[in-house]
Amino acid sequence: MADSWLGPCPSRSPSLILTLSFPQFPWRSHSMSTLRSQNPKHFRCYSFSSIPNPSPVMPSLLVFSGGTAFNGVVEELKNFTTRVAHVLPVSDDGGSTAEIVRVLGGPAVGDIRSRCLRLADKSSSEAVAVRRLLGHRLPLDSRQAKSEWYDIVEGEHSLWTGVSKPYRETIRAFLVYFQNQILRRSDESFCFSNGSIGNFFFAGARTFFQSLDAAIFLFSRVSDIPSESLVLPVISTNDRLTLGCELWDGTIIRGQNEISHPTKGYMEPVNKESSSFPALPSRIKRVFYMSSEGQNLLHEVFPAANQSVLDQLRNVDCVVYAMGSLFTSICPSLVLIGIGEIISSRSCPKVLLLNGSRDRETSGFSASCFVTAITDALNRTYGNPHNCLANLPSQYINTVLVPKGGEIPIDVQHLAAQGIFNVIVVDSIHDPKAGVVFDPKSLIQALVDVIGRYTSTNLTAVV
Known part of the structure; x- marks a missing residue:
């Protein structure tokens, strides 16, 4: 593989970004170049050969994400x-999730269900049948x-074709329980339009x-997710x-859907293309949690982070x-006390995967704006002054992976x-709906190299 640089490569040039191309996967050694410096005005080019991890133990990751973009x-x-802890917010209030929350209450389960299905086993015909059932959506009418x-x-x-009796009876039991729960609330008329069977099963459980x-x-056992893969x-x-x-203009917006992709009705399918929505009156200063009936800053609440997330x-x-x-997908997990x-x-790789396109939430953003937003969320900069931190961006992010040809200025x-000096451009593909996105193989290989390089550097330092 040949490394290529966007721009010249003398050490005095401050505008170098690495383009990585990864035709092989996953454990082949590659030559790797990167940007490094102790002085923002002076970058050094160097070459590094990553080596396979000699340990049979797979590396472990924790991923902060929402339920859609990272699924790919x-x-x-x-x-x-498979040693990955997928940390997901539970504040989504769109689609069939919103209808479940409206009638039954409780946290939103849509993002969690979506990730569970992506992790589900596909090695047998029955596993595929179960995944197809739980991934099914009902008609719009x-x-x-x-x-x-x-x-x-x-x-x-x-x-139900292809689902054996034990699986069938287990899944049906919780679908029936869900049905009974909505029937008991006779004062609320539940709308099944575009409903997710997986969401209904999850809500029943x-x-x-x-x-x-x-x-x-x-859900993890029914869909046969590897035991070392955690959905948290x-x-x-x-x-x-x-x-x-x-x-920043003082406006308060209530509800995840209203912030990111407002729809006319709670069961309306969400089209997340940024051109579909009016621009926000000003940029977002911060996100926070509100009481169920709250409408302003006086109703801010401070839920505790899941202890399992902190342990991971x-x-x-x-x-x-x-x-x-x-x-609305990343920062809700970062603003909780203990995370920052x-x-x-x-002391480990802390990697930001930059978006390939802007959306309603990040209009006009450059890469450093994403870093600032994440830093402010983790520091809880604009929240309760008694809960604020004052850590530097580099204490939260030390590597940025960028999809080649993306819209966000670097x-x-x-x-x-x-x-932050380690900025790596990774091969991308064009998705008809989402625009420029990371090529999955190249993205994972980039993570392999980042983790491998960091491990090798630490081992060298110890020696």
Whole structure:
């Protein structure tokens, strides 16, 4: 593989960005060049040969993400390691999740269900059948949706084909329980339009066990997720959580959907293309949690971070801030007390996967703006002054991976001023809906090299 530089390569040039191309995967050694410096005005070029990890133990990662953007690389990531803690917010209030929360209350489960399905086993025909069933969405027409739902819950739908009796009875039991729960709330008319069968199963399990963690455990076993792959809600709760944001002009917006992609109705399918939505009146200053009935800053609440997330953060080999909606998918996990404290104390790769395009939340952003937003969230800069930290950006992020040809400007000098010198451009592909996105193989290989280089450097320092 040949490394190529965008621009000249004398050491005095401050505007060098590495382009990586990874035709092989996953453990072949590659020559790797990067940007490094102790002085923001003076970059050095050097070559590094990554080596395979001699240990049979796979590296462990913790990934902060939402339920959509990172899903595209989950399958490829499993080829590198299954020791991944997927940390997801529970504040989504769009689609069928919103309808479940409206009628049954509780945390949003859509992002968690989505990631669980991506991690689910596909090695047998039955595993594929279970995945197809739990990944199915009902028709948009409310009457057709209700009719199809009854066929499914009664076990008569063709989706049950290929699902053995033990699996069928287990899944049906929680779908029936979900149905009973909504029927008990006769004052609320539940709309099945565009409903996710996986969401209904998940909601049935959560309400039965009165535990989000127990529902995740059951779903993980039913969909046969590898035991070392963890899907963790950033807040372990059985209560409804509402996300709010404060804009720089003082405006308060309530609800994740209203912040990122407002729709006319709670069951309307979400089109996340940025051109579909009016621009925010000003940039987002911060996101925070609100009480269920709150409308302003006086109703801010401070839920505790899931202890399992904190425990994983203390021990993983790499922390990843995934691509996705910056303020509504990533930052809701970062603003909780304990998250910033642990990440800043760790000496490990801390990698930002930069988006390939802007959205309603990040209009006009450059790469350094993403770093600033993540730093402010982890420092809780604009929240309760008694809870604020004052850590530097480089204590939270030490590597930025950039999709080649993306829309976000890479302001290298500003990143250097933030203490971030390792900026790597990774091969990309064009998605018809999302635009420029990381090529999954190249992205995972880039993570392989980052982790391998860091491990090798540390071992050399110890020696």
